[in-house]
Amino acid sequence: MRAPYDSDIAPVAALLADRARASMLTALLDGRPLSAGELARTAGVSAATASSHLGKLLDGDLVTVVRQGRHRYYRLKGAEVAAVIEAISRISPDVEVRGLRQSRQARALQEARTCYDHLAGRAGAALFEAMLSRGLLEPIDPSYDDPAASAYEVTDKGERQLGSIGLDVAALRRARRRFAGHCLDWTERRPHLNGALGAALTARMIEDGWFERGSARRALLVTEKGRGRLADVFGCVLG
Amino acid sequence: MRAPYDSDIAPVAALLADRARASMLTALLDGRPLSAGELARTAGVSAATASSHLGKLLDGDLVTVVRQGRHRYYRLKGAEVAAVIEAISRISPDVEVRGLRQSRQARALQEARTCYDHLAGRAGAALFEAMLSRGLLEPIDPSYDDPAASAYEVTDKGERQLGSIGLDVAALRRARRRFAGHCLDWTERRPHLNGALGAALTARMIEDGWFERGSARRALLVTEKGRGRLADVFGCVLG
DNA sequence: GGCACGCTTCGACGGCCGTCGAAGGATCGA
DNA sequence: TCGATCCTTCGACGGCCGTCGAAGCGTGCC
Structure with missing residues (x-):
């Protein structure tokens, strides 16, 4: 038929x-x-x-x-x-059976990775949410329709907190690059931090051993230290 | 993932x-x-x-x-x-919406059609089964593995019955063509009658108005007369 | 403004593939 | 044995498409 x-x-x-x-x-x-x-x-x-x-x-x-x-x-x-x-x-x-290597990499990418030059993946989304709920970050224009237009500001409390891990927020404000916005993370369908702030924070965390670069292109691995520091500094708990 | x-x-x-x-x-x-x-x-x-x-x-x-x-x-x-x-x-x-014409044709083909030169479709399978169960036809080699090798014989009762509708079974036996075998009917997944006997029987039934040729290539339509005669002569009832 | 980077467009090259007629093989019926 | 039918193989033709380097455009960073 x-x-x-x-x-x-x-x-x-x-x-x-x-x-x-x-x-x-x-x-x-x-x-x-x-x-x-x-x-x-x-x-x-x-x-x-x-x-x-x-x-x-x-x-x-x-x-x-x-x-x-x-x-x-x-x-x-x-x-x-x-x-x-x-x-x-x-x-x-x-x-071709590529063995466990690739699937482990895929799982790692879901956990944490760089998006251009800032943190993405589950960790990126969790950190962004934690910063907002802790009042370290404040939305100015949290436009979801057009992520490029989104904008955020660091609160006084945030500035202190970020200063404690070695980040000069005032200097970042003077950068020509957009200060802080968000990307939509397609894996998570949740936003993560962007812009000069997002990049500097990510670089600082890697520099300080919270994350290590994985074997895959953009993969990041949370270290034990990073897990603890994320919880202490940002109240961010990873699954 | x-x-x-x-x-x-x-x-x-x-x-x-x-x-x-x-x-x-x-x-x-x-x-x-x-x-x-x-x-x-x-x-x-x-x-x-x-x-x-x-x-x-x-x-x-x-x-x-x-x-x-x-x-x-x-x-x-x-x-x-x-x-x-x-x-x-x-x-x-x-x-392209082809309308009802084609789907009606498809249904007609399922009901009855010619397979090369003999009856196939639901009607063909039903007729074949009826002839076997009524004892008009006897399997000599009902090989399902190799339909080409299958062979059947017409019983005395069958010869009388077929004679009553104008079929000269004795003459068919003398034909050079294989006398009677079966094809597997893929729509029905059931066999139907084949060979000189199948062809002659089919031709006779069409000639006598049991079936009419449909518009589609191989389609046959059972007539009211055919429906009655199939039941009377062969004990074959169509759905 | 100047540079770097990511992406697209353009033009040219090369190869693969769908198409058919003609011829050959297989099967069946007369 | 002969012709008819169904299907395959062969050879040739034509066109479409994947490929890349070079050039152009837009964007972001300094």
């Missing part, structure tokens, strides 16, 4: 039929947005080629894009797209 | 990325096997092109093939293949 109408599946299938595009889509499977450059590296092609591919995926409504500064972050368009990729994977030969 | 291993989905997707192959696979979605020629017509390509496509689908393990006489019947390899096609359909634009 055939359905009363058929779909033209060939054009969509053609988008999946290229190795480079297939790698990109597979990399996006977990829902985390990736920049065009990261996708190019994942697929092993030049930026020009990747751009062409991403344009086609956009036209085909398989991905969406969000501009954030100089970057463009791509995501799968929806669960139905992911379902297609998984269905095809089921009847495709496995290419 | 990414799976510990990935699949190479591009080659499979490439098989779906051609319009002709996509039509063929969609036509096979309901599980009914179709011959290479039927698939060529469905896709609107030449026999040569269709053969090339079917070879690729075979290599890619998306379909299986069964030889039956001069025909080669293709089927989807499994439910997982069907799942892929349906998943892609869900994110592909609908192409």
